[in-house]
Amino acid sequence: MLAEFLGTFVLILLGCGSVAVAVAGLPGSGRQAVAFGPANWLIISWGWGLAVVFGVYVAGGVTGGHINPAVTLAFAARRGFPWKKVVPYWAAQFLGAFIGAAVVFSAYSWAIDDFNNKAGVARDKSLATFSIFATFPAQYFGNSWWGPLLDQIIGTAVLLVLVCALIDKRNTGPAANLAPYLIGLVVVAIGLSVGTNAGYAINPARDFGPRLWTYAVGWGDIALPGTFQWFSDYMWIPIVGPFIGGLVGVVVYDLFVGKVLQSRSEAMAPVEARKGAEPGPADEEPGADR
Numbered sequence: 001m002l003a004e005f006l007g008t009f010v011l012i013l014l015g016c017g018s019v020a021v022a023v024a025g026l027p028g029s030g031r032q033a034v035a036f037g038p039a040n041w042l043i044i045s046w047g048w049g050l051a052v053v054f055g056v057y058v059a060g061g062v063t064g065g066h067i068n069p070a071v072t073l074a075f076a077a078r079r080g081f082p083w084k085k086v087v088p089y090w091a092a093q094f095l096g097a098f099i100g101a102a103v104v105f106s107a108y109s110w111a112i113d114d115f116n117n118k119a120g121v122a123r124d125k126s127l128a129t130f131s132i133f134a135t136f137p138a139q140y141f142g143n144s145w146w147g148p149l150l151d152q153i154i155g156t157a158v159l160l161v162l163v164c165a166l167i168d169k170r171n172t173g174p175a176a177n178l179a180p181y182l183i184g185l186v187v188v189a190i191g192l193s194v195g196t197n198a199g200y201a202i203n204p205a206r207d208f209g210p211r212l213w214t215y216a217v218g219w220g221d222i223a224l225p226g227t228f229q230w231f232s233d234y235m236w237i238p239i240v241g242p243f244i245g246g247l248v249g250v251v252v253y254d255l256f257v258g259k260v261l262q263s264r265s266e267a268m269a270p271v272e273a274r275k276g277a278e279p280g281p282a283d284e285e286p287g288a289d290r
Contacts, residue, residue, distance in 0.1 A: 019132045028115055028118075049188035069204045097210060123219060136228065145234075157245040159249060171257065211224065
């Protein structure tokens with residue numbers, strides 16, 4: 001639980017920190033001469049990808065580095081992870097995300113207030129600064145809940161398919177020390193391909209922990225229940241969607257790839273057993289050549 005707490009804390013500290021740089025830090029610091037525009041999305045995508053890399057490295061040696069309740073649920077459903085550990089892991093992940101958001105806020109509160117003052121909006125009306133911490137749907141969805149929910153299911157399903165492929169030793173997965181880097185690249189790819197639909201939370205703790213923090217420090221209805229001009233009661237979608245998507249992803253991987261690899265392993269087992277039973281030089285009795 002401590003490892004999952006710290007790994008998720010690192011995830012949020014670096015991930016939300018990268019959004020704070022793109023939204024408020026660079027524009028307010030004088031280090032950005034012109035508006036970056038779409039390039040700011042590259043900062044965010046790579047920031048979250050590297051956040052995943054180092055979050056997994058922090059917790060990986062103890063827990064495998066879930067740092068995501070959807071991963072924990074999927075592994076319990078299809079990978080033999082003990083069900084009795086699911087809720088404690090979730091608690092550690094949500095708490096790590098909450099504290100991570102608090103630290104990001106403590107570092108960037110001046111930039112956030114400066115951004116809001118220049119924009120002439122109160123904190124509880126500032127969707128831009130809220131987006132540093134949690135997600136919301138694109139305006140083209142209107143007040144539809146199905147589009148953003150589908151987006152979260154798809155994004156998290158892709159995450160789990162690729163995570164399963166990368167950690168499956170029967171597949172062409174990388175060495176253990178490279179897996180966190182490639183999992184981070186998976187998150188970069190998701191951000192670059194489907195991220196703008198709904199902010200690619202793909203992790204219930206990543207969204208709800210910081211969302212709870214923003215509610216506590218004044219973002220009001222934007223945070224909970226998640227209501228703004230074109231969306232309402234949004235807070236449940238980045239929680240439910242990733243849980244569904246995680247289960248879909250692990251089932252899809254097992255159906256399309258895992259079963260084939262399992263069949264090959266079972267077919268090779270008798271051959272390997274026969275090879276192991278054949279006598280070799282090490283199996284001969286001492287002095288048998290005399």
